[in-house]
Amino acid sequence: MNTGLGVGPKTVGQRLNVVDSIKKGMTTLNRLRGVKYVIVTIGLLSIILFSVLTTALIYTHDNQKIQKGVVISGIKVGDLTQDEAKKIIDIEVNRLGSQTIKLNVGQQAPEVKLDDLGFGANADIALQEAYDIGRQGSIYTKVLSKMSSEKGTEITLPQTLDESKLGVTLNKTLKEFSISAIDASFQINKDNAMTITNEHIGHILDSEALIVKVKALNIYKLVPELKADFKDQKPLVTAGQLEDQKITGLLGTYTTRFDPSQTARTANVKIATQALDMAIIKPGAILSFNQIVGERTVEDGYKDAYVIVNGKFVPGLAGGICQVSSTLYNTGLLANLAVTERTNHDLAITYVPLGQDATVAYPDLDLKFKNNSGGYLLVRTKTTANTLTVELYGKVKPGQEVLIADTSPVVGPSALKGKSASIVKSTRTVKVNGVVVSSEPLKQSSYLRN
Numbered sequence: 001m002n003t004g005l006g007v008g009p010k011t012v013g014q015r016l017n018v019v020d021s022i023k024k025g026m027t028t029l030n031r032l033r034g035v036k037y038v039i040v041t042i043g044l045l046s047i048i049l050f051s052v053l054t055t056a057l058i059y060t061h062d063n064q065k066i067q068k069g070v071v072i073s074g075i076k077v078g079d080l081t082q083d084e085a086k087k088i089i090d091i092e093v094n095r096l097g098s099q100t101i102k103l104n105v106g107q108q109a110p111e112v113k114l115d116d117l118g119f120g121a122n123a124d125i126a127l128q129e130a131y132d133i134g135r136q137g138s139i140y141t142k143v144l145s146k147m148s149s150e151k152g153t154e155i156t157l158p159q160t161l162d163e164s165k166l167g168v169t170l171n172k173t174l175k176e177f178s179i180s181a182i183d184a185s186f187q188i189n190k191d192n193a194m195t196i197t198n199e200h201i202g203h204i205l206d207s208e209a210l211i212v213k214v215k216a217l218n219i220y221k222l223v224p225e226l227k228a229d230f231k232d233q234k235p236l237v238t239a240g241q242l243e244d245q246k247i248t249g250l251l252g253t254y255t256t257r258f259d260p261s262q263t264a265r266t267a268n269v270k271i272a273t274q275a276l277d278m279a280i281i282k283p284g285a286i287l288s289f290n291q292i293v294g295e296r297t298v299e300d301g302y303k304d305a306y307v308i309v310n311g312k313f314v315p316g317l318a319g320g321i322c323q324v325s326s327t328l329y330n331t332g333l334l335a336n337l338a339v340t341e342r343t344n345h346d347l348a349i350t351y352v353p354l355g356q357d358a359t360v361a362y363p364d365l366d367l368k369f370k371n372n373s374g375g376y377l378l379v380r381t382k383t384t385a386n387t388l389t390v391e392l393y394g395k396v397k398p399g400q401e402v403l404i405a406d407t408s409p410v411v412g413p414s415a416l417k418g419k420s421a422s423i424v425k426s427t428r429t430v431k432v433n434g435v436v437v438s439s440e441p442l443k444q445s446s447y448l449r450n
Contacts, residue, residue, distance in 0.1 A: 067134045069150040072126050073157045073220070082131055089123045093157065096121050101217070102225040103170075103210075105177045109225060112173055118165035119219050121157035130155055159219055166214060170207060174228060178204040183237035186246075188278070192380060192393045194247045202233030245283050245375040249396040252334030255389040256327045256351045258320070265305040265320035272296075272321040273381045273388055276328065281377040286340065287332070289325050289360050289367040292379075296321065296362055308359070311346045311416065311448045322359045323351050324388065325367045328379075329358035331390040332369045333442075334402045335377075336430055341368035344445035348422065355406040355424035355445045399433035404442075414448055421446040 066085055068078040075092055077085040097115035114120075133153060181202030186194040206229040213226050260266050275293040296302045296318035305319030322345065329342060330352060345359045358367045371377050375395025382389050407425045414421035426442040 066130050067150065067153075070130045070133060070153045070155065072130055072155045073121075077127075077130055082127055085127055085130065086123060089127060089157070093121045093123050096157075096219050099219065099222055101222060103174060104225050104227045105174060105205075105230075108177070110173050112169060114217075114219055114222075116165070116169045117214060118162035118169070119217070120160045120162070121219065122160050123157060126155050126157045156220075161215065163211075163215075166211065167207070170205075170210060170214070174205050174210075177228075178202070178230070180204060181233040181235040183235045184239040184242050185237075186242055186376075188247075188280075188378060192247070192250075192378060192391075194242065194376070196239050196242045196246070198239045199235035199237065201235065203230055204233045205229075206231045242376075245395065247376050247378055247393050247395065249393065251336070251373065251377075251392045251394045251396060252331045252402070253389060253391040254327050254330040254334060255387055256323055257387050258323060258351065260386045262305065262320075264303040268296075268302050268305055268318050268320040269323055269388060270383050271301050272318075272324040273383055273390075276324065276379050276390065277381040279379040281371045281379075283371055283373070283375055285371050287337070287369040287371060287377065287379075289328060289358075290362050291366075293321070293324075294362075308345050308347050311419070313347070322349075322357070324390075325360040326352045326357040327388050327390045329367055330356055330404070331392050333404055333428055335373065335392040335394065336400065336402050336428075337369040337377075337392075338372045339368075339442065340370050341366050342443060344447065346448050348447045353406055354409060354422070354447065355426040355442075356404065357445070397432070401431045401434075403429045403431070405429065409447070411449065412446070414446060416448065420449045422449055423447075 064081055066077050066080050066082070070076075070078045072085070072089055073092060075088055077088065080088075097113065097120055099114045100111045101114065101117075102109040102111050130153075179202050181204075182200040184196060184199035186196045189195050209229045210226070217223070217226075258266060258269055272293050276289075279287075279292045281287045294300075298317065302318040302321075304315045304317055306313045307316035307319040307322075308314075309316065326349070329339075332339065333356070342358045343365055344355070344357050348354055349357050351357075359365060360367055371394075373394045378393040380391040380393065382391075405427045409422035409424050411420055412423040424445045424447075426445070427439060428442055429439045430437050
């Protein structure tokens with residue numbers, strides 16, 4: 001009876017243990033298989049990634065050539081080196097610059113080359129842009145860029161313009177079609193009056209408007225012709241202005257005498273006097289003795305004669321011309337001109353009253369007036385055997401009279417130590433129709449005493 005029952009339960013437990021062991025073995029085997037699959041998968045992915053990377057590296061390898069499919073302004077440059085592409089592009093750049101455009105000025109239309117107008121194309125920038133395709137960024141970016149370029153990439157040559165060249169060419173080409181304005185002018189007739197010639201309005205190129213049009217040109221879609229616009233140019237001086245500033249008569253005149261036996265001095269006086277004759281001073285301008293007469297040189301005929309230097313009479317070139325400047329000074333005073341620069345001599349002179357002389361020395365010591373007359377000034381001079389006369393013609397103010405008064409010399413200090421001076425004060429009074437309208441003190445004069 002016990003034969004079967006005693007053995008049964010023990011055998012079942014053993015069987016269960018065996019089953020558990022088998023299950024554990026299967027689980028381990030499955031895990032091993034999973035690890036194997038992972039390892040195999042990683043290996044395959046690594047191989048694939050390596051292959052892709054290798055292919056990408058090979059694909060993006062820099063062969064020093066522009067990528068296939070790249071076109072610059074319609075010219076295929078793909079698979080060319082930069083130098084090879086530059087030779088081809090330079091031909092295109094030259095062609096673009098050789099294009100011509102007509103500038104319509106009415107009945108004529110001169111042609112000009114774009115290159116002469118300053119237009120061009122920058123080949124270097126375009127070539128560098130083409131060469132950089134597929135060479136910048138990550139490998140992925142390079143691959144995409146290269147693949148995209150192979151489908152076709154268009155680059156345009158950048159248009160350039162040299163504006164200084166543009167202005168020069170337009171002026172050179174079209175200046176003959178411009179008629180400049182002519183200012184009204186005048187001539188002095190034998191009566192020292194003005195004969196006026198009318199002005200003429202000009203018809204000149206409107207350079208600014210044309211330059212705007214030219215700058216808007218597209219050298220790749222060039223229009224055949226541009227219309228050059230013209231505009232009126234007004235003269236700066238009109239006959240009406242000259243009429244208002246017209247010389248109508250004598251403003252002032254003054255005469256001094258000299259000793260003709262002093263031949264060198266007389267020659268100097270006559271040379272300087274002749275240099276002053278027919279000088280014209282515009283309204284508001286400065287009448288400068290030194291500017292009109294110029295430097296006194298031996299080449300101009302000036303001779304040595306006595307001059308005053310540091311309070312002494314000594315021989316010097318062009319001695320005597322201070323008589324000319326002093327005569328002019330008195331004429332200017334009587335013409336009621338504004339004195340802007342004047343210096344008296346160190347010593348008293350005899351050809352004009354004390355207080356009414358003006359010494360000059362080129363270039364620093366000058367006699368100057370401002371032309372405040374409201375019109376043009378004309379200087380006329382003349383000499384006789386022993387006289388010198390300076391006349392000033394201009395816009396006469398009816399009824400005007402100018403008087404110069406000088407005080408008697410009074411003793412005072414001088415600029416030289418230990419020396420005294422005779423001081424003279426002068427006054428200019430202006431009357432109109434007998435009524436005093438102004439009275440002004442002139443610069444006082446100081447002369448060394450013996």
